[in-house]
Amino acid sequence: xxxQRIGVGPRMSKAVVHGDTxxxxxxxxxxxxxxxxxxxxxxxLGIIDGLLAQAGTDKSKLLMVNIWLSDMSTFAEMNGVWDxxxxxxxxxxxxxxxxxxxxxxxxxxxxxxxxx
Numbered sequence: 001x002x003x004q005r006i007g008v009g010p011r012m013s014k015a016v017v018h019g020d021t022x023x024x025x026x027x028x029x030x031x032x033x034x035x036x037x038x039x040x041x042x043x044x045l046g047i048i049d050g051l052l053a054q055a056g057t058d059k060s061k062l063l064m065v066n067i068w069l070s071d072m073s074t075f076a077e078m079n080g081v082w083d084x085x086x087x088x089x090x091x092x093x094x095x096x097x098x099x100x101x102x103x104x105x106x107x108x109x110x111x112x113x114x115x116x
Contacts, residue, residue, distance in 0.1 A: 006054050015051045017116070022055040024048060026068070026111040034105040037074040041081040044110050052114055059085070061115040062092035068109040072098040078108060 007014030016023045029035070032043035052058050069078060075096065086092075092112070101109055 004055075006051060015055050017055050020116045021063075022052065022057055022114045022116055024051055024112045024114075026066075026109045027051075028101070028106040028109050037069070037077045037107050038081050040106070040108045041078045041110075042085075044108060045081065045085045048110065048112055052112075055114075055116065057114050057116045059114075060087050060090050062086075062090070062112055063115055064113045065092050065094045066111045067094065067096040068099040068101060069096065070099070070101050070107040074107065 004017040005013040027044045029040035029043040032039040
């Protein structure tokens with residue numbers, strides 16, 4: 001079975017497609033780094049939409065999502081954006097945990113697995 005890599009970098013690819021499964025690396029805010037959790041979440045979800053499209057799928061086919069927050073007290077703020085983005089009746093499995101992220105300007109990181 002072939003493997004397709006999207007956004008290949010020296011350390012990781014932004015997405016990897018194997019068969020009919022799409023694996024996205026953890027995504028952080030590109031344009032909203034250092035801004036509010038809501039702004040970072042919206043930015044990340046836009047990045048995810050773009051990567052899923054490049055891989056030939058979309059958020060209607062999400063299987064599993066992992067979300068890391070630098071502060072769990074922002075859980076409701078993140079969910080306010082998430083709930084408007086995710087499709088009703090097509091919600092994925094999901095885990096959300098508090099973790100120290102790679103750099104202080106990032107307060108949210110999201111990784112997804114989707115079907116094609």
